[in-house]
Amino acid sequence: MSHERNRLLSAYSLLVYVFLFLPVAILVLFSFNDSKDNFAWTGFTLAWYPILFANEDMLEALGKTLQVAAVAVIASTLLGTLMGFGLARLRNRYAGGIAETLIILPMVAPEIVMGLSLLLFFAQVFSARGSLAQISIAHVTFCLSYVAVVVRARAVSLDPHLEEAARDLGASAVGAFRYVTLPLLMPAVAAGAMLSFALSFDDLIVTTFNAGPGSSTLPLYLYSRIKFGVTPEINAISTIIVAITSIAILAAWRIGRRRADGRVVSMAA
Amino acid sequence: MRDRLGGALALPGLGWLALFFLVPLGFILIVSLGDHDRFGRVLLDSPSLDNYRSALDPVFLRPALNGLRYAAATTILCLVIGYPIAYWISRYGGKQKTILLLLVMLPFWTSYLIRTYAWITILGDNGVINSVLLAIGVTDEPIVLLNTDLAVVLGMTYGFLPFAILPLFVSIDRLDDSLVAAARDLYASGRSAFRHVTLPLTMPGVVAASILTFIPAIGDYVTPDLLGGAQTTTIAKIIQNQFLGARDWPAGAALGFLLMAATVIGSLAVIRTLRREVLG
Numbered sequence: 001m002s003h004e005r006n007r008l009l010s011a012y013s014l015l016v017y018v019f020l021f022l023p024v025a026i027l028v029l030f031s032f033n034d035s036k037d038n039f040a041w042t043g044f045t046l047a048w049y050p051i052l053f054a055n056e057d058m059l060e061a062l063g064k065t066l067q068v069a070a071v072a073v074i075a076s077t078l079l080g081t082l083m084g085f086g087l088a089r090l091r092n093r094y095a096g097g098i099a100e101t102l103i104i105l106p107m108v109a110p111e112i113v114m115g116l117s118l119l120l121f122f123a124q125v126f127s128a129r130g131s132l133a134q135i136s137i138a139h140v141t142f143c144l145s146y147v148a149v150v151v152r153a154r155a156v157s158l159d160p161h162l163e164e165a166a167r168d169l170g171a172s173a174v175g176a177f178r179y180v181t182l183p184l185l186m187p188a189v190a191a192g193a194m195l196s197f198a199l200s201f202d203d204l205i206v207t208t209f210n211a212g213p214g215s216s217t218l219p220l221y222l223y224s225r226i227k228f229g230v231t232p233e234i235n236a237i238s239t240i241i242v243a244i245t246s247i248a249i250l251a252a253w254r255i256g257r258r259r260a261d262g263r264v265v266s267m268a269a
Numbered sequence: 270m271r272d273r274l275g276g277a278l279a280l281p282g283l284g285w286l287a288l289f290f291l292v293p294l295g296f297i298l299i300v301s302l303g304d305h306d307r308f309g310r311v312l313l314d315s316p317s318l319d320n321y322r323s324a325l326d327p328v329f330l331r332p333a334l335n336g337l338r339y340a341a342a343t344t345i346l347c348l349v350i351g352y353p354i355a356y357w358i359s360r361y362g363g364k365q366k367t368i369l370l371l372l373v374m375l376p377f378w379t380s381y382l383i384r385t386y387a388w389i390t391i392l393g394d395n396g397v398i399n400s401v402l403l404a405i406g407v408t409d410e411p412i413v414l415l416n417t418d419l420a421v422v423l424g425m426t427y428g429f430l431p432f433a434i435l436p437l438f439v440s441i442d443r444l445d446d447s448l449v450a451a452a453r454d455l456y457a458s459g460r461s462a463f464r465h466v467t468l469p470l471t472m473p474g475v476v477a478a479s480i481l482t483f484i485p486a487i488g489d490y491v492t493p494d495l496l497g498g499a500q501t502t503t504i505a506k507i508i509q510n511q512f513l514g515a516r517d518w519p520a521g522a523a524l525g526f527l528l529m530a531a532t533v534i535g536s537l538a539v540i541r542t543l544r545r546e547v548l549g
Binding site: 019080106119141249 | 274276277278279280281282283285286287289290291292293294296297299300350353354356357358361367371372373374375376378379380381382383384386387388389390391393397427430431480481484485487488489490491495505508509512513518521522525528529532533536537539540
């Protein structure tokens with residue numbers, strides 16, 4: 001590869017990275033802007049953050065978001081881990097293919113389709129008109145696949161002899177799983193849990209369709225605020241949300257890289 | 270024994286997906302055949318294809334075309350912008366490959382809503398771009414950037430770019446470098462080697478990235494809603510309105526079913542590639 005193309009490509013790539021981060025950086029910057037205007041920079045201030053935290057509606061929305069996220073993370077991590085591990089151990093190619101397709105489908109389906117399908121399902125079957133419970137179920141549904149994919153990638157790379165050795169030494173199937181396999185899978189499980197958290201925390205479309213009166217989560221609250229008008233308060237909450245999800249994702253990545261013996265490898269997929 | 274254990278462990282999760290993902294998809298079809306009353310309740314006593322007939326009404330043609338135009342433009346832009354950087358990370362990333370990839374994906378994992386909102390801040394009449402242009406005297410009046418087709422496509426491209434880069438990267442990364450070296454040894458120029466070796470071999474990644482971008486782009490109502498104006502109505506916006514505004518669920522379901530059918534077909538096509546490239 002010629003050096004010129006290398007430099008051009010590298011410069012281009014840098015531009016793309018800037019393009020990816022700049023808009024959010026500007027957003028964060030303006031959350032410190034000493035002006036209600038939000039567009040012309042007049043001075044540095046931290047004032048918007050205390051104002052934000054005095055906002056009852058916002059705090060309520062945040063609480064609801066965390067409630068839903070807690071349920072979504074726990075349920076999807078549990079079911080997803082079992083699913084990912086089970087899938088890795090499955091030998092039957094036919095069943096495995098169907099299972100994989102079923103798992104990937106929610107990841108590629110448009111959110112609006114998933115959102116409205118659940119709305120219709122709950123309305124027709126349970127006469128439900130939206131609630132935090134309904135939102136939680138919806139969140140579990142789309143988080144499951146991500147956990148399963150991450151855990152499966154890890155499970156596939158595990159040395160099967162370790163499990164066999166445990167069985168040979170008298171462990172039951174459950175015991176072997178609990179004391180040998182699960183600890184080895186733990187980094188992937190933790191990474192999956194963080195991914196679920198980030199997905200659930202940010203979700204807008206599926207949540208919109210499944211929300212009822214009084215089940216407004218933070219993204220929903222934010223959406224209605226944005227449509228009404230823009231203030232630096234919105235920038236402040238946006239900054240916080242970005243910070244929280246970024247930390248979750250970075251944590252997922254760091255934890256996911258660790259091997260049981262402490263050495264660090266790159267996480268598959 | 271291993272097989273049954275594996276299957277048994279995966280069953281609860283698969284069962285959940287079947288119940289809360291597949292079954293509801295079926296309900297889209299069921300409701301789309303019904304009718305609605307004044308209160309927005311769905312009536313299923315006399316199923317008919319009326320909703321589909323009105324779904325194909327020309328009044329929906331413009332939004333449908335809008336949606337397709339935006340999705341197509343977004344997909345092309347994402348491919349064109351994304352391929353070089355995926356290539357760069359793969360070929361020049363070295364030990365930092367994972368970190369570089371993570372940096373690309375990071376915006377994707379933060380709220381789509383917030384990232385779209387950021388563009389309102391930038392493109393508005395009082396926004397960053399206009400403020401700068403006015404300040405340095407390039408224009409006297411703010412340029413209308415928001416509520417335009419440009420804003421919508423820009424916002425969508427920004428939103429889905431990381432989503433496109435990943436499958437492109439996976440495909441490019443898998444490419445055996447020695448094939449390109451062999452082409453060069455056989456006197457191919459750099460450009461020719463790219464056209465005849467690299468590009469064809471990374472086509473699965475390009476196809477996967479296209480569909481992975483196109484499908485969510487078609488179903489996105491948030492970006493046209495926030496960055497577009499009245500003339501940027503898309504099918505997704507109409508569907509959203511039918512459910513949350515007009516309360517005509519059967520009509521929305523009919524449109525939703527059409528959207529779903531189109532995207533499921535596209536999804537199944539790309540899942541084959543994804544299963545190979547992502548799940549390994």
